[in-house]
Amino acid sequence: MSAPTRQGGLTSTGTGGVGDSPQRPDANLKVRGEFAYSSDLWHEDMLWGATLRSPHPHARIRGLDTSAALAVPGVYAVLTHEDVPGENIYGLEHPDQPVLAADVVRYQGEPIAIVAADHPETARRAAARVRVDYEVLDPVTDAAAALRADAPVLHPHNPGGNLVRHARIRHGSGPLTADVVVTGEYTVGMQDQAFLGPESGMAVPAEDGGLDLYIATQWLHADRRQIARALGMDEEKVRLHLAGVGGAFGAREDLSMQVHACLLALRTGKPVKIVYGREESFFGHVHRHPAVLRYEHGATRDGDLVYVRASMILDGGAYASTTAAVTGNAATLGAGPYQAPTVEIDCYGVYTNNPPCGAMRGFGAVQACFAYESQMDKLAQALGMSPVDVRVRNAVEQGSVMPTGQVVDSAAPVGELLALVRDRPLPPERGATFDLRELPGGVSNTTHGEGVVRGVGYGVGIKNVAFSEGFDDYSTARVRLEVTGGEPVVSVHTAAAEVGQGLVTLKAQIARTELGVARVVILPSDTAVGSAGSSSASRQSYVTGGAVRAACERVRADVLALAGGAAAGLAGGKVVDGAGVVLADLVEVLGEAVVEHTVEWRHRPTEALDPVTGQGFAHVQYAFAAHRAVVDVDVELGLVRVVELACAQDVGRAMNPDAVVGQIQGGSAQGLGLAVMEEIQVVGGVVRNPSFTDYLIPTVLDMPPMPIDVLERADPHAPYGLRGVGEPPTLSSTPAIVAAIRAATGKALTRVPVRPEHIVGD
Amino acid sequence: MKAATPEAVPIAGGTDVMVELNFDKRRPPALLDLGRVAELSGWRTDDGHVRLGATVPYARIVGELGDLLPGLAMAARTVGSPQIRNRGGVGGNLGSASPAGDAHPPLLATGATVELASVRGVRTVPADEFFLGPKRSVLAADELVTAVTVPSAAGPQQFAKVGTRNAMVIAVCSFGLALDTGTRRVGTGIGSAGPTPLRAAAAEDFAAEVLPWDDPPALTDEVAREFGELVAAAATPIDDVRGSAAYRRRALSVLARRTLRWAWQDVRVR
Structure with missing residues (x-):
C-alpha cells in the first residue's frame, strides 16, 4: 500500500552552522498550523481504531464477550488478548505489561479490547459494547504499604514482590552525627507531561506480510523491538516512520497505541489510524513518579x-x-x-x-x-x-x-x-x-x-x-554528499525523533559546519537506518549530534582524498587547503560521485x-x-x-x-x-x-x-x-x-x- | 423546534456543550444551533434595565457593558480564554446551571431576571429562583433561555474569583457584589461554593443596615470582617478536585471583605 499523507523530509538551506541560530525548517509550517502531526495522518480506505479500557484499578477478568461489539454495522474487527499472535507482553526495561489484559487489570485505563471500524464514533460505540465480567479487587494504592510483607503481590513473577528496584548508595565512613542536623519529609505529586499532541499513529499493512507504522514516538527502534515481539514477526518486517510529534517530555517512551494499530491493520488488511482524545491520553501514557x-x-x-x-x-x-x-x-x-x-x-x-x-x-x-x-x-x-x-x-x-x-x-x-x-x-x-x-x-x-x-x-x-549505568548508548547517522541540480547537497538520515526540541535544525547545522555545504536535506526519520536511541535524557544533541558529526568526518575524508594534493578542508562549497585557500570547487571534485557513510557512534562507556x-x-x-x-x-x-x-x-x-x-x-x-x-x-x-x-x-x-x-x-x-x-x-x-x-x-x-x-x- | 424535539440541546458558543460531547458525557439526538438567531444576539436598555440576549458573547459584554453592568462585565472578563469569550455567552452559562458559572454571582447580586421562552409563551424567573441544584434549573425541556434582564448599575459593583491559575480557570469559588446607593441595598452572589449559586441574604441585610450611606466615611474593619463571615456562613461548599470546603469558606470571607472595601471606596469617591 502507499504511504499516508504526512510530513515529508525537510530541506534546510542557507546559512547557519554550529553556534548559530538558524530558523527551524518546520517553523513556518508549525506557526501557520500547516505542520502535519501524527493525528493528521490520512489514507484512502483507512479504518479507525478505538480501545476499551478498564474502569477499575484492580480487577480479575472472569469473562470477555465481544459479540455485541462485532454486531455493530461498520465494525471490521474486535480483538482481545487471544488475538495477540506473539508474546502478549512489553516494557522498556522489564517486559511486564500486556498488550491487552488477559486475566487481570492492574490500573484504571488498562486496555482490554480494541476495535476497528469505518468511523471513529462507530469504533468507540462498539468498544463500549464489549462485555467484561470483572471481579473487582482491592487496589494497592500506597507505595509504602505495597512494600510490606502482607501486601497483595501484583506481579507474581517479580522476584522482589512489589519492589521493582532498591538502589542503595553507601559512600564514606564518617560519623552520622554532626553539630547541626536538619530532617524533613517531602512529597511530590504525580505530574503529567501534558503534551498537546495526543497519542496517535497509523499502521499500514504491506504486501510482504509486514507493515509500516507511522507514529509519534521518542524512539523508533525501541518501539519496533517491542511491537515485533508482540506480533511474533521479524523486526525487518515492522517498518516504523516518525510522524509529526506534538511534544513528548518522556510520555512517548513507552508504547501506547502502537501494537493495537498494528494488530487491527494486520487483521483487517486495511490502514488503521488511532488517535486518543485528551481524556484517553491521560490514561495512555506514563506519568512522573509521585x-x-x-x-x-x-x-x-x-x-x-x-x-x-x-x-x-x-x-x-x-x-x-x-x-x-x-x-x-x-x-x-x-x-x-x-x-x-x-x-x-x-x-x-x-x-x-x-x-x-x-x-x-x-x-x-x-x-x-x-x-x-x-x-x-x-x-x-x-x-x-x-x-x-x-x-x-x-x-x-x-x-x-x-x-x-x-x-x-x-x-x-x-x-x-x-x-x-x-x-x-x-x-x-x-x-x-x-x-x-x-x-x-x-x-x-x-x-x-x-x-x-x-x-x-x-x-x-x-x-x-x-x-x-552501563547501558550501551549509541546513535546511528547516514550522511551522503552528492551534486544535485548543479550544487552540492548533503542528506542526513537518522532514526532520531524530532519532538519539538530542534534536532532537525541541529543536524543541518552540524552538516553545514563539517562539510561546508549550504544545502542540507534532513530525511524523514525511520527504521531504514540504525537506531538513534531515545529523544530523552537530554541526549540527542550529544549522541545523534556526535553520530552526524562522525559520519560527516568520514565523508569529508573521502572528499579530500578525491581532491588530493593539499586539500585539507571544506568551506563555502569549496575544497580548501590548511590555510583556507580555495583549491577547487566541490561540484567539480565530486562530479558524479556519491560519497556516503553510515556511522554508529557511542559516548564513552559507563558502568553498572x-x-x-x-x-x-x-x-x-x-x-x-x-x-x-x-x-x-x-x-x-x-x-x-x-x-x-x-x-x-x-x-x-x-x-x-x-x-x-x-x-x-x-x-x-x-x-x-x-x-x-x-x-x-x-x-x-x-x-x-x-x-x-x-x-x-x-x-x-x-x-x-x-x-x-x-x-x-x-x-x-x-x-x-x-x-x-x-x-x-x-x-x-x-x-x-x-x-x-x-x-x-x-x-x-x-x-x-x-x-x-x-x-x-x- | 424545541417543543417538537425537547431532547435537542441548544448550542450557541458551545463552551459547555462541546466539552460534554467531546468527553462523551451526553449524546443528544440533535443540536439546536442558536448562532444565527438575531433576537438572541443583541442587547438594549429599557427603563433602567439592560435586556441582554442569551448569545451575546462575553467579549461584547466586556467591551460594551462595562458601565451599565460592571459586575457582569468583570465576571465576563474572567471566563476562559479570548477564544471562549468570543463565542460563549450568558445563556449557555444559565442553561448549564453549573454552580461554578462565572455569570451567576453578578446576576444574583443585581437581582436579574431570566427570560425563558417556549411555544407556551414567555416567562421570567428571578435569578435566585432559577437554580435548583448542581446543573439543574427551572428551565423546562421545551424552553430556551432567551435573555436576562439586569438592572443598570445604581452603584459600585465588584466580582472576584479564586482559581489555582492566573487565567483560564474554573472558579474554586467566586463572589459578586452590587451596591445600590439609591435604594441603599446590597446584593451578593456566591459561586462554586454550594449545589447552586447562592445569595448571602444575612450578609446583604447586615451590610444594608450598617453601612454609613450618608456622607460615607471609610469602611471599618469590623464591618468588613463581619460581612465576610456572613458571606462565608451562607456558603455550603464541598471538598472536590478543585479545592477543599474549608478553603472555599475561608477564601469567600476574604473575597467578600475585599470587594466590599473596593466598592465602598468607589461610593466615597463618588
Missing part, C-alpha cells in the same frame, strides 16, 4: 556538610516502565550538586495499582532536587546563613567525588551559576498602581495588593545526561552500580542549572504569582543559542507547573482530573520574565564540548519557587504542587 522522600543532613557549625542520609519511595504504579532507571537516578543524584563526605541513600521503586509512572523530563532527579534543596534551605536557616552561601560552600566542582565514587571530570560551575542568579538585580517592588495581570489571581480580581507579600528563593540541581554500595562510574556527563525565583503571594488566599524566574545554566557549548534559551524557558515553565499547579489527583487508584479543565498547566499569564545566563564551559569528552540542556532547568525551578513562597509565608510547604490550602492552612 515520591515520598525522607532526608537528614548533618553539617558543622561553619556550614560544611558532614553527611546526607535519605530514604525515598517512588510509586511506579502498575507496570515497571522505566522505574528501575528512575530509581537509580534519584539515588545517585540524591545528595544533589553537593560534596558530602558520607552519604547513605536508599531509593525504592514500587509497584502499586496507581497509574503507571515512567519517564518524564528530569527522570527521578526532579523529585530528589525538591527534597535536597528544601533541606539546604532548612540547613541555612538552622545555621543562620544565607541560602546561597550554604549552597556555594558545599557545591561540587570539577574534581569532586560524587556519592557513587565517580569523579566529576569536566566543568561543574555550580557556585558560579548560583552567584549569577543571586547577583542579578531584583525586579522592582510593586508600585502604588496595579495591573491585575501582575498580581496573584491575575485578571480574576482577587486582590488589589491586599495580603500580597514578596519572597525570594533559590534552587540548583544536578542531572545526568544520556543513558547511564555495585548493588551493595552503589559505587561506580554510572553517568557519562553531569549538567547543572540554578534558579532564583521572585514571587508575590496573596497570603490570605494562598494564590501565587511568580514575578521573575531567573536561570543560569552551563551548556558546555551553545550549539543553537536560541534553541538553548527555548529549552531553558520550557523546562523552567514545567518546573513552575509542578511547584504550584500540575498534579494528577489519584484517589483509590482512580484519576479524578483527566482533563485540561482540572489538570492545570501554566498559561502565558502565569509565566514571568525569565532572564537567562548561559555559560559555555566545554566538556572535552563531548562533541563540540556540548552539555545536555533539556532537563536541568526543570529540576531547580520547582524548589526555587517553593523556597520563595516559604520566604513570603513562613510556611513549611513540604509538598508539591503547593496548593492554596497549604498556604492559608494552619
Whole structure:
C-alpha cells in the first residue's frame, strides 16, 4: 500500500552552522498550523481504531464477550488478548505489561479490547459494547504499604514482590552525627507531561506480510523491538516512520497505541489510524513518579556538610516502565550538586495499582532536587546563613567525588551559576498602581495588593545526561554528499525523533559546519537506518549530534582524498587547503560521485552500580542549572504569582543559542507547573482530573520574565564540548519557587504542587 | 423546534456543550444551533434595565457593558480564554446551571431576571429562583433561555474569583457584589461554593443596615470582617478536585471583605 499523507523530509538551506541560530525548517509550517502531526495522518480506505479500557484499578477478568461489539454495522474487527499472535507482553526495561489484559487489570485505563471500524464514533460505540465480567479487587494504592510483607503481590513473577528496584548508595565512613542536623519529609505529586499532541499513529499493512507504522514516538527502534515481539514477526518486517510529534517530555517512551494499530491493520488488511482524545491520553501514557522522600543532613557549625542520609519511595504504579532507571537516578543524584563526605541513600521503586509512572523530563532527579534543596534551605536557616552561601560552600566542582565514587571530570560551575542568579538585580517592588495581570489571581480580581507579600528563593540541581549505568548508548547517522541540480547537497538520515526540541535544525547545522555545504536535506526519520536511541535524557544533541558529526568526518575524508594534493578542508562549497585557500570547487571534485557513510557512534562507556554500595562510574556527563525565583503571594488566599524566574545554566557549548534559551524557558515553565499547579489527583487508584479543565498547566499569564545566563564551559569528552540542556532547568525551578513562597509565608510547604490550602492552612 | 424535539440541546458558543460531547458525557439526538438567531444576539436598555440576549458573547459584554453592568462585565472578563469569550455567552452559562458559572454571582447580586421562552409563551424567573441544584434549573425541556434582564448599575459593583491559575480557570469559588446607593441595598452572589449559586441574604441585610450611606466615611474593619463571615456562613461548599470546603469558606470571607472595601471606596469617591 502507499504511504499516508504526512510530513515529508525537510530541506534546510542557507546559512547557519554550529553556534548559530538558524530558523527551524518546520517553523513556518508549525506557526501557520500547516505542520502535519501524527493525528493528521490520512489514507484512502483507512479504518479507525478505538480501545476499551478498564474502569477499575484492580480487577480479575472472569469473562470477555465481544459479540455485541462485532454486531455493530461498520465494525471490521474486535480483538482481545487471544488475538495477540506473539508474546502478549512489553516494557522498556522489564517486559511486564500486556498488550491487552488477559486475566487481570492492574490500573484504571488498562486496555482490554480494541476495535476497528469505518468511523471513529462507530469504533468507540462498539468498544463500549464489549462485555467484561470483572471481579473487582482491592487496589494497592500506597507505595509504602505495597512494600510490606502482607501486601497483595501484583506481579507474581517479580522476584522482589512489589519492589521493582532498591538502589542503595553507601559512600564514606564518617560519623552520622554532626553539630547541626536538619530532617524533613517531602512529597511530590504525580505530574503529567501534558503534551498537546495526543497519542496517535497509523499502521499500514504491506504486501510482504509486514507493515509500516507511522507514529509519534521518542524512539523508533525501541518501539519496533517491542511491537515485533508482540506480533511474533521479524523486526525487518515492522517498518516504523516518525510522524509529526506534538511534544513528548518522556510520555512517548513507552508504547501506547502502537501494537493495537498494528494488530487491527494486520487483521483487517486495511490502514488503521488511532488517535486518543485528551481524556484517553491521560490514561495512555506514563506519568512522573509521585515520591515520598525522607532526608537528614548533618553539617558543622561553619556550614560544611558532614553527611546526607535519605530514604525515598517512588510509586511506579502498575507496570515497571522505566522505574528501575528512575530509581537509580534519584539515588545517585540524591545528595544533589553537593560534596558530602558520607552519604547513605536508599531509593525504592514500587509497584502499586496507581497509574503507571515512567519517564518524564528530569527522570527521578526532579523529585530528589525538591527534597535536597528544601533541606539546604532548612540547613541555612538552622545555621543562620544565607541560602546561597550554604549552597556555594558545599557545591561540587570539577574534581569532586560524587556519592557513587565517580569523579566529576569536566566543568561543574555550580557556585558560579548560583552567584549569577543571586547577583542579578531584583525586579522592582510593586508600585502604588496595579495591573491585575501582575498580581496573584491575575485578571480574576482577587486582590488589589491586599495580603500580597514578596519572597525570594533559590534552587540548583544536578542531572545526568544520556543513558547511564552501563547501558550501551549509541546513535546511528547516514550522511551522503552528492551534486544535485548543479550544487552540492548533503542528506542526513537518522532514526532520531524530532519532538519539538530542534534536532532537525541541529543536524543541518552540524552538516553545514563539517562539510561546508549550504544545502542540507534532513530525511524523514525511520527504521531504514540504525537506531538513534531515545529523544530523552537530554541526549540527542550529544549522541545523534556526535553520530552526524562522525559520519560527516568520514565523508569529508573521502572528499579530500578525491581532491588530493593539499586539500585539507571544506568551506563555502569549496575544497580548501590548511590555510583556507580555495583549491577547487566541490561540484567539480565530486562530479558524479556519491560519497556516503553510515556511522554508529557511542559516548564513552559507563558502568553498572555495585548493588551493595552503589559505587561506580554510572553517568557519562553531569549538567547543572540554578534558579532564583521572585514571587508575590496573596497570603490570605494562598494564590501565587511568580514575578521573575531567573536561570543560569552551563551548556558546555551553545550549539543553537536560541534553541538553548527555548529549552531553558520550557523546562523552567514545567518546573513552575509542578511547584504550584500540575498534579494528577489519584484517589483509590482512580484519576479524578483527566482533563485540561482540572489538570492545570501554566498559561502565558502565569509565566514571568525569565532572564537567562548561559555559560559555555566545554566538556572535552563531548562533541563540540556540548552539555545536555533539556532537563536541568526543570529540576531547580520547582524548589526555587517553593523556597520563595516559604520566604513570603513562613510556611513549611513540604509538598508539591503547593496548593492554596497549604498556604492559608494552619 | 424545541417543543417538537425537547431532547435537542441548544448550542450557541458551545463552551459547555462541546466539552460534554467531546468527553462523551451526553449524546443528544440533535443540536439546536442558536448562532444565527438575531433576537438572541443583541442587547438594549429599557427603563433602567439592560435586556441582554442569551448569545451575546462575553467579549461584547466586556467591551460594551462595562458601565451599565460592571459586575457582569468583570465576571465576563474572567471566563476562559479570548477564544471562549468570543463565542460563549450568558445563556449557555444559565442553561448549564453549573454552580461554578462565572455569570451567576453578578446576576444574583443585581437581582436579574431570566427570560425563558417556549411555544407556551414567555416567562421570567428571578435569578435566585432559577437554580435548583448542581446543573439543574427551572428551565423546562421545551424552553430556551432567551435573555436576562439586569438592572443598570445604581452603584459600585465588584466580582472576584479564586482559581489555582492566573487565567483560564474554573472558579474554586467566586463572589459578586452590587451596591445600590439609591435604594441603599446590597446584593451578593456566591459561586462554586454550594449545589447552586447562592445569595448571602444575612450578609446583604447586615451590610444594608450598617453601612454609613450618608456622607460615607471609610469602611471599618469590623464591618468588613463581619460581612465576610456572613458571606462565608451562607456558603455550603464541598471538598472536590478543585479545592477543599474549608478553603472555599475561608477564601469567600476574604473575597467578600475585599470587594466590599473596593466598592465602598468607589461610593466615597463618588
